[in-house]
Amino acid sequence: MKPKSTLFRAAEHAASYLDGLSTHPVGATTTADDLRQRLALALPETGTDPARVIDDLVEQTRGGHLGSAGGRFFAWVIGGALPSALAADWLTSTWDNNAALYACGPAAAVVEEVAGSWVKQLLGLPMNASFAFTTGCQMAHVTCLAAARHSILRDVGWDVEADGLQGAPSIRVIASEHCHGSIERAVRFLGLGKNSIVALATGADARVRPDTLEASLVKGEPTLVVLDAADLNVGAIDPFDELIPIAKAHGAWVHIDGAFGLWARASKHAPRLAGVELADSWATDAHKWLNTPKDNGIAIIRDSSAHRAAMSVSAAYLSSLGGVRDQIDWTPDWTRRARGFAIYAAIRELGRDGIADLVERCCRFAEELANGFASIPGVELVAAPTLNQALVRFIHPDPCANVNEQDGWNDKIIDALNREGTAFFSGSRWTGLRVMRISVVNWQTTSDDVVKRLEAAKRVIETERGNAIVPRPA
Ligand SMILES: Cc1ncc(COP(=O)(O)O)c(C=O)c1O
Structure with a gap:
């Protein structure tokens, strides 16, 4: 097989991955054990056709990539890649x-x-x-x-x-x-x-x-x-x-x-x-x-x-x-x-204007996400964005919950939001408390993403709060 065919195969896989970024689950959908099982072949004693290596690699790692290249990823501070870059x-x-x-x-x-x-x-x-x-x-x-x-x-x-x-x-x-x-x-x-x-x-x-x-x-x-x-x-x-x-x-x-x-x-x-x-x-x-x-x-x-x-x-x-x-x-x-x-x-792709627009858009979306979360019952705004980062905290439905339970509740909600699959967030610690961090730093994030992610987040948080077992006061 000539190198060209392998590269064309890779380009097809890349295009199909990029196309799926706005619809596929943002979090990984497989486990470390599963990935090991698929990837840990015995050391190859003989060679394999290069295009087959690429096809297999795509299959072997399917579900093991976080959708951080897409616009619905708000965890850590991880940017996406512009097409020309x-x-x-x-x-x-x-x-x-x-x-x-x-x-x-x-x-x-x-x-x-x-x-x-x-x-x-x-x-x-x-x-x-x-x-x-x-x-x-x-x-x-x-x-x-x-x-x-x-x-x-x-x-x-x-x-x-x-x-x-x-x-x-x-x-x-x-x-x-x-x-x-x-x-x-x-x-x-x-x-x-x-x-x-x-x-x-x-x-x-x-x-x-x-x-x-x-x-x-x-x-x-x-x-x-x-x-x-x-x-x-x-x-x-x-x-x-x-x-x-x-x-x-x-x-x-x-x-x-x-x-x-x-x-x-x-x-x-x-x-x-x-x-x-x-x-x-x-x-x-x-x-x-x-x-x-x-x-x-x-x-x-x-x-x-x-x-x-x-x-x-x-x-x-x-x-x-x-x-x-x-x-x-x-x-x-x-x-x-x-x-x-x-x-x-x-x-070159963005130019000075385009870079300004990218930065300003991300800041605006961070603000909309932060305010949107803060308007959901059971969510508190810990730090409004000064740029593109914000912090929110989820309030335990049990008003008597101690700090550990509060922190655990935050992890539970972050996990539930990520399992819902249409967005991805990460936790952090701020002034000693567990919080969720919102970071917007990708050219692909749109206003529609922001609106839809907030609707989904509201549903998830309501469901989690509804399912929470809160002890009745004696
Ligand atoms: C404020 C700050 N400094 C430094 C780093 C490290 O950057 P890099 O991961 O590119 O080495 C990060 C990464 O998120 C960061 O947020």
Whole structure:
């Protein structure tokens, strides 16, 4: 069988999967045991026709994919893929260049140059900042914080690239109490240790307060400050224009976790992120709000020399041509996927207007969903969306229910909503309580989805409340 026939088979399967996204159950419909039974063949001793491999793979995994690519998925913060970005991603695998060096993939290197420049323009960040396309925001944090570590220690006379961290001055990491777990992981990967993190208590609006930050800073102490744009539960955006000057006055490096929220800079919500451009580094994702397929994070760093010093490598067999972008100088990877194609395609497909519209639409739908849930008896709005994230809590029908029972009730309702099949939500914990998170971050979500999901949710919640056995008062 020629490769072409296999690709056509894959395209047919892909088209049929995408067509089914708006009607098929959004949650998985099979179990781990079932998937194991279907997939765990004995190690193949002989080969199989490639088209058959693909056909079988589709059958073997049927029901085991969450419909996060579609518009009825509101769990975690997982974007869908725009058609051109998905297609560009297929072509990226087809071309299969190693986007480590210009010499290994000239088009891949140039497309990254262009896409990186577009991203900085869209996000309103310094045009002379360097950037890297990484696997996701997690590795974008690692890239940015490696540059931060280099710069902070260089400023106190320590060459971390040469001498490592043994005997080095310690670095304090100051971050919001709501910072994402990927920050702690990046700090661990970089050898700073999670105990170097000072968690800042936030105000009721979940944002870091200037006086709290000021009180935590010690002049002359090597410090990294991490701020949120935005936090993953309620979309809280730290007041950058107040906080960053304070951190800078103490000589700190300021890093922004903008995994999804930084894209609000490309919309009418931009003023809410005023001052974010004053930071030293920014980590975000294309695979969240820009809606490229997964494996597309973005690191942007003001001090390009620190960035390069932290990442670059030289080896006799590398062929650096000069005057062109060698991605290996900026990313933590060696052999790597040519991520620029999907990012380039997504930005071209939407344009600046389309990106603004996507962000604004998602925010509007998040608000409609949150308000719609809050109008259902037995549902309480915990956090109205400030962007595209909201929290609701389901009130146990038994007014005497204790906190554990309340939490269990929330899990029960989330499970019932997901089993109903026409939408998918996930739980979270907020101020110690179990809640349901609503996240809208997919170009495919429509007003009709919102209306129909709310009708379905109302039915499910009414049924669950009707079935609940509430002890009668003695
Ligand atoms: C606020 C925030 N930061 C960082 C991350 C990590 O991003 P990634 O999964 O792309 O590594 C996430 C993921 O949801 C997030 O919401």
